[in-house]
Amino acid sequence: MVPLSYYLALSGILFACGVTGFLIKRNIITIFMSIELMLNGVNLSFVAFAAHWHALSGQVFVFFVMVVAAAETAVGLAIIIAVYRTRETLNVDQINLLKL
Amino acid sequence: MLHLILFLAFGAVCVAGAVNLLVQRHPINSALSLVVVMGALAGEYLLLGAEFVGAVQVIVYAGAIMVLFVFVIMLLNAGVEERTKGSRVALLFGIPGMVIGSVLIAWVLLTRSGSGEVAIGALPGPPKEIAQLLFHQFLLPFEVTSVLVLIAIMGAVVLAAKPGPAQPEKKEE
Numbered sequence: 001m002v003p004l005s006y007y008l009a010l011s012g013i014l015f016a017c018g019v020t021g022f023l024i025k026r027n028i029i030t031i032f033m034s035i036e037l038m039l040n041g042v043n044l045s046f047v048a049f050a051a052h053w054h055a056l057s058g059q060v061f062v063f064f065v066m067v068v069a070a071a072e073t074a075v076g077l078a079i080i081i082a083v084y085r086t087r088e089t090l091n092v093d094q095i096n097l098l099k100l
Numbered sequence: 101m102l103h104l105i106l107f108l109a110f111g112a113v114c115v116a117g118a119v120n121l122l123v124q125r126h127p128i129n130s131a132l133s134l135v136v137v138m139g140a141l142a143g144e145y146l147l148l149g150a151e152f153v154g155a156v157q158v159i160v161y162a163g164a165i166m167v168l169f170v171f172v173i174m175l176l177n178a179g180v181e182e183r184t185k186g187s188r189v190a191l192l193f194g195i196p197g198m199v200i201g202s203v204l205i206a207w208v209l210l211t212r213s214g215s216g217e218v219a220i221g222a223l224p225g226p227p228k229e230i231a232q233l234l235f236h237q238f239l240l241p242f243e244v245t246s247v248l249v250l251i252a253i254m255g256a257v258v259l260a261a262k263p264g265p266a267q268p269e270k271k272e273e
Contacts, residue, residue: 001217001219002220003210003217004217004218005210009210012205012209013205014118016198017115017119020122020194020197023194024122024195025187026182026184029127029131029169029173033121033127037134040137040161044144047145048218050150050225051148051218051223052216056229057238059150059153059225060233060238064238066157066160066161067249071248074255075256077168078255081172084176085263090176091182093184
């Protein structure tokens with residue numbers, strides 16, 4: 001038996017790592033990966049609560065989160081490719097103009 | 101006891117991978133450590149009994165999404181990220197912030213939350229029962245996500261398509 005709070009703490013730590021990566025990273029692709037890390041942290045708490053409350057719908061929500069994350073990744077990476085084509089850089093500090 | 105040991109092992113791999121993602125400077129190293137995090141999380145899901153979610157985690161996240169990331173990194177030939185003034189400030193405030201935040205979250209959860217415990221394989225989530233829920237109770241959200249994925253596909257193709265030369269004008273006759 002593992003306390004539920006252990007799972008939630010792990011989930012919180014993963015989420016905090018994702019937030020930190022979002023803040024300190026300067027490469028736009030790594031920032032995007034940090035967002036995926038945050039989504040994974042939340043998924044873990046979904047599954048842990050589903051097991052705790054014996055409600056299977058928690059696992060269905062994880063499925064939906066994964067679908068949305070996949071769609072978001074496809075669009076986001078396409079945006080990154082479009083940005084790289086016009087700016088020739090992936091550093092977010094140099095991407096500071098809406099229009100070239 | 102076995103459950104706790106397995107949980108701690110997978111959790112240690114998870115946290116190590118997440119920290120490695122932050123430490124590495126090259127995006128491809130970050131991507132590979134994210135694959136490690138996702139694989140270890142699949143192990144945690146299996147410990148909780150969520151076999152379907154664990155399998156989908158490996159196939160979709162560690163498989164499809166990360167392949168997409170690695171592909172884009174190699175396509176754009178992304179190199180080591182350079183440190184700039186802004187990133188040093190973020191480093192200065194971000195890392196203490198993360199440590200304080202995660203310690204606070206972990207402390208509150210470990211001391212203040214109730215004494216709920218989860219047994220190993222507490223809630224088996226076989227594909228059959230997930231499908232029962234998905235195609236009865238959650239049918240409308242399921243269909244909406246299919247529309248979302250379709251729009252995402254079209255958006256990705258439109259955004260990433262090379263802006264080719266303008267359409268050749270029709271010859272005047």
